[in-house]
Amino acid sequence: xxxxxxxxxxxxxxxxxxxxxxxxxxVAAAKLxxxxxxxxxxxxxxxxxxxxxxxxAQAVGADDSAPALMTGTGKDDTHLLVVCTAERGLCGGFNxxxxxxxxxxxxxxxxxxxxxxxICVGKKGFDILRREYASLIIDRVDLREVKKIGFExxxxxxxxxxxxxxxxxFDVCTLFxxxxxxxxxxxxxxxxxxxxxxxxxAAEASDASAVYEYEPDAGAILTDLIPRNISxxxxxxxxxxxxxxxxAKMSAMDNATRNxxxxxxxxxxxxxxxxxxxxxxxxxxxxxxxxxx
Amino acid sequence: MVMADFNFELVSPERLLLSExxxxxxxxxxxxxxxxxxxxxxTMTTIKPGVVSVKTADGKTERFVVFxxxxxxxxxxxxxxxxxxIHVDELDRTxxxxxxxxxxxxxxxxxxxxxxxxxxxxxxxxxxxxxxIPA
Numbered sequence: 001x002x003x004x005x006x007x008x009x010x011x012x013x014x015x016x017x018x019x020x021x022x023x024x025x026x027v028a029a030a031k032l033x034x035x036x037x038x039x040x041x042x043x044x045x046x047x048x049x050x051x052x053x054x055x056x057a058q059a060v061g062a063d064d065s066a067p068a069l070m071t072g073t074g075k076d077d078t079h080l081l082v083v084c085t086a087e088r089g090l091c092g093g094f095n096x097x098x099x100x101x102x103x104x105x106x107x108x109x110x111x112x113x114x115x116x117x118x119i120c121v122g123k124k125g126f127d128i129l130r131r132e133y134a135s136l137i138i139d140r141v142d143l144r145e146v147k148k149i150g151f152e153x154x155x156x157x158x159x160x161x162x163x164x165x166x167x168x169x170f171d172v173c174t175l176f177x178x179x180x181x182x183x184x185x186x187x188x189x190x191x192x193x194x195x196x197x198x199x200x201x202a203a204e205a206s207d208a209s210a211v212y213e214y215e216p217d218a219g220a221i222l223t224d225l226i227p228r229n230i231s232x233x234x235x236x237x238x239x240x241x242x243x244x245x246x247x248a249k250m251s252a253m254d255n256a257t258r259n260x261x262x263x264x265x266x267x268x269x270x271x272x273x274x275x276x277x278x279x280x281x282x283x284x285x286x287x288x289x290x291x292x293x
Numbered sequence: 294m295v296m297a298d299f300n301f302e303l304v305s306p307e308r309l310l311l312s313e314x315x316x317x318x319x320x321x322x323x324x325x326x327x328x329x330x331x332x333x334x335x336t337m338t339t340i341k342p343g344v345v346s347v348k349t350a351d352g353k354t355e356r357f358v359v360f361x362x363x364x365x366x367x368x369x370x371x372x373x374x375x376x377x378x379i380h381v382d383e384l385d386r387t388x389x390x391x392x393x394x395x396x397x398x399x400x401x402x403x404x405x406x407x408x409x410x411x412x413x414x415x416x417x418x419x420x421x422x423x424x425x426i427p428a
Contacts, residue, residue: 041308048304048372052365056337151306151377215324215338221363224339228362228376235306 004278007271011264018260024090025253032183032246039180039239046232053229059218069162069226072195073171078115080170081105082161084177084237085125086245087144094178094186094248095124101188102176106133117170121157149238151231158231165194177237178244184251186244191237193230297331298350300370303357305378310357314350318371320364321345329371336366342417344381345373356381358421360392393418
């Protein structure tokens with residue numbers, strides 16, 4: 001049975017923790033809003049990009065001039081997984097969810113006899129995947145120093161991926177990130193980057209089937225466009241990730257604050273009960289002492 | 294005569310920089326500068342680093358520096374997707390120099406075909422610097 005003093009100390013310590021989690025929640029909320037704004041601001045670009053890409057893809061069609069980044073190498077022996085996670089923990093199951101999704105994928109690929117290579121973006125994913133697949137991780141990108149994710153960060157990763165592709169290091173590239181649905185729901189998602197799948201967008205963009213003039217020609221534009229599109233997809237994934245991380249952190253910290261509150265209530269009750277018991281005990285001692293006289 | 298206007302949008306990956314009714318836009322396309330006005334034939338073109346100058350419907354002129362990208366031109370509007378874009382007033386020499394340095398660093402390890410492209414890019418950036426920022 002802890003003494004009164006112990007209880008008092010524990011209450012104080014839980015209270016201090018609660019203060020921290022509360023502050024972290026508020027910080028996360030503010031950052032979430034900013035992250036959401038950034039994601040919102042980036043949307044027009046990726047939407048236009050998808051529409052334009054679909055348009056050109058249609059124009060080029062099944063032409064042989066389509067670049068390899070779009071058609072792929074014709075094989076699917078080696079897979080590259082780009083796993084984007086957060087740099088920091090304390091955000092509930094956010095990082096482990098993405099990592100688990102990636103891990104399932106790796107397991108499936110390995111079982112099918114494929115070669116797997118992994119690039120980790122973000123420290124947490126690296127920490128988790130390192131335990132099982134350390135030998136498969138070929139590179140990691142650290143964004144710890146980056147305050148606000150800019151297009152350059154995504155572009156760097158994009159260049160890396162494309163350079164690897166040009167060297168023939170892999171056949172299929174898949175991007176793992178967490179899609180931001182709402183503050184409480186982030187869905188780990190896998191998206192195929194290379195070969196670029198223009199499937200769903202192609203159908204809806206066909207309304208603008210105006211006959212375009214291309215300068216230089218459609219093939220050249222496509223060659224220019226697709227690497228850029230890869231960077232844009234990565235950029236979008238990173239932004240969604242930041243928003244998701246902050247959302248997850250906010251709800252995790254909210255939970256922690258609530259738990260701390262419950263704990264304080266329980267401890268206080270305990271404390272009061274013990275204090276009461278002690279007072280009663282002292283009274284009984286005095287009374288029985290007086291009666292004995 | 295009142296000039297016909299059309300919608301012009303300048304978008305960078307980070308944000309929408311400009312979305313306005315304009316009468317005239319000069320775009321530094323890879324095959325030479327082109328001026329887009331209303332009812333232009335549908336065209337798609339890539340862009341080299343340069344200055345985009347926009348004449349808005351109320352007669353003002355705005356200039357932006359863009360670093361590559363592409364433009365999607367329709368008779369009713371024009372969308373410019375720039376890799377990155379800055380208003381001319383906000384550009385200074387250090388920004389440009391940083392970029393040139395970055396490309397030079399990339400040049401080191403690049404293959405032949407890429408090398409030519411990058412060298413061209415450096416040349417364009419340098420020229421751009423001379424135009425925009427008087428020494």
